[in-house]
Amino acid sequence: MFAVKTLPEADYPFAVDLANTMNWNMAIEDFEFMASLEPDSCLLLLDDTKQAGIATCISYGKIGWFGNLIVEESYRNRGAGTALVTHAIKQLYAKGVETVGLYAYRHLAGFYEKLGFKVDKDFAVLEAKALQAIKADMLPKIGAQQLLEIISFDSEYFGGNRHKLLESIICTESNASFYVSKNHGVVGYVAATIYESMAWLGPLICAPSRYDIALPLIKAALSEMTGRDVFAVLPKTEVALLEAFWGFGFRETFSVSRMFLGKAPAKNCIYMAESLERG
DSSP states (O other), rough: EEEEEOEEEEEEEEHHHHHHTTTTOOOOOHHHHHHHHHOOOOOEEEEEEEEEEEEEEETTTEEEEEEEEEEGGGGGTTTHHHHHHHHHHHHHHHOOOEEEEEEGGGGHHHHHHHHTEEEEEEEEEESSSSSSOOOOOOBBOOOOHHHHHHHHHHHHHHSSSOOHHHHHHHHHHTTTEEEEETTTTEEEEEEEEOSSEEEEEEEEOTTOOOOOHHHHHHHHHHOOTTEEEEEEEETTTTTHHHHHOOOOOOEEEEEEEEEEEEEOOOOOEEEEEEEEETO
16 A cells, blocks of 8 residues: 655665666756755655655646656555655645646646646747857846845736745855846846756746847856756747747757646746756
């Protein structure tokens, strides 16, 4: 009989090995980071005492996000995945979440639809190998004085409060974050997580139709990533931005569908995801 519990640190190596059977290139630090954001965000599925699968989820006030899901091959099509998703949803609801979002591989959208999720938009997952140098205008970096305003701006469009995630990215010295402010406050920002040899670009949120702001923000962040393998996730409807990414040397590696269980956030904006795992 299946049971789900918080993933213990001792089982992080199992989680990494299982995740990387899907070529996700995860490390123990990924699970440590999730646990630092929310202690019970990593889940372990047990069949009696046997490790059978893992999942991750995180709450942002009224919005929750379901991330990684993988089960041992011998347990697939036996209800293991459903057990993990169902447990995560109940856990998020218990924290006050009203809507749960996720990014689904296209072939798994039907699985999530059976659990009540509905497709919202299709997103492209982009990658640039050894990113070429990008010229960018000088933009102000996000500092401690702007952090609360950035979090408030993000919450207005995302629909949930991502303060714990944004603070962890923006306040890490090796990362990059920039913003643009007009008369009435922030109108766009971008943040990026930068490692020694790779980087994730996002999140990015700009006021609707402000591509004159979005593109300079993207260039500013990319200018900090020269020579690294860089990943980004953005809606396929953002044709102008996609064309810019092609020009920077990015290519689409695969696509996913953003899905919601509950009312989807209605705010219109220019949006790029922080990651597939955390929205």
